[in-house]
Amino acid sequence: MVAEFRTIGLGALHVFHTVARLGGISAAANHLGMAKSGVSRHVAQLEEHFAVRLLERGSRSVRLTPVGRKLDERIQSILAEIDLLGDIAHAERAGVSGQVTIAATPEFGALVAERLFPEVRQRHPDLSLVMRTGYTFEDMQDPNTDLAVRIGSVDDENLVARPIGSFSRWLVAAPQVNATASVKTPYDLKSRPCLTFRGDRPSAAWRLISGKGEAAVEVSGPFAVRNFTILNQLARAGHGIAFLPNFMLDDDLTRGFLVRCLPEWASPATPVFLTFRPGARKVARISAVLDIAQEVLPDLLERR
Structure with a gap:
């Protein structure tokens, strides 16, 4: 069966769907810039392959047979998936772009800006990064803040909190x-x-x-x-x-x-979290920075 399906070209599927959508061989030929004989040949190839009639041909138009309608629904889905693959490939070629705003305490923000920002820019040169610093946790109430580094506990059920390490x-x-x-x-x-x-x-x-x-x-x-x-x-x-x-x-x-002073003494460890809103990973620019932050920031804390 696999060997048989390899003989079906995407071109034939596309031509048949165009005929079905426009309702005629001539209309499809004009739309595709093909000869009518070429359009008819693609349709005939599909009918021969599946051993069924896909079209009821009239003098001026064609009509899908019941099996033709079912087949066209599946072909439409296949062509949409192929378009999606093309969009994914285009996005990969184009790279991630836009602005990502991060909130952190001033001191940890300085560490993030020093070590995380260059790594992000190296991998995604079209990304812009903004750091907002402060000791309050009101940052994620601002929709313009994409990520935050939280020190201590995170009790907000509306946020995702990923532990990235601790410090003393x-x-x-x-x-x-x-x-x-x-x-x-x-x-x-x-x-x-x-x-x-x-x-x-x-x-x-x-x-x-x-x-x-x-x-x-x-x-x-x-x-x-x-x-x-x-x-x-x-x-x-x-x-x-x-x-x-x-x-x-x-x-x-x-x-x-x-x-x-008293080098054997230190404070208890304070946890550090990378926080963001649910669904943030669906945004390409935020997801890209999250991936790098979860890779780089734990190492910065563990080395100390």
Whole structure:
């Protein structure tokens, strides 16, 4: 049976469907730019192949036989599938284009922009990427935001949340501060100048864990800023001890601008999620960025 069907050309199917749609050999020939004899030959080939009559021929028009109508319905479906294959191939050749807007916290947004954006552009040069930064989670209420990197839990049932890893916060200070602060245990932090992530008062409760156990310490200090980048700058300038996400510390620790205090202690791991609306993967530009983000971002967190 397979060998028999290989003898049916797409051209014959297309010609027959055109005859059926236009209702005549002459009309189909004019539409296709073919001779009437060529159109008749294609129809005759199908009738011979299937050993049935497909057309009732009149003096000026033709009419589909019952089996001809059934066959034409299937041919129409086949031709539509072939058109779809062509559309898929065209889209692949044309590449993915448009704008994708991502929301993230300022610090993680910087990491995403540094590592994810170049990778996306390399694979999809016609894509444009926009980063919106902030610490609130109102981003996905904006229909212009396509994806978001969420820190901590995601409790919105209207979003898809894909875990991509986790990070911890480390205690860091400028070398001279670490040398003079003499922090031997987490509880020594109570009497040391600490830089807190707050926007209302310069005190906070820091929770730390290690192989030795867990500690919760009330700390305070001269400055409180609800921005980890500014806290990093204040720590580098020697104003106190900061409790910062480890993914933003590689360069400062390597170059000696900061050192870890109590290096065996860190915060509990904080999960990171890539979030998007259901159905976002049906949009080619968003799906393309999602695929690369799920490939690249976990590695950025695991290396730390």
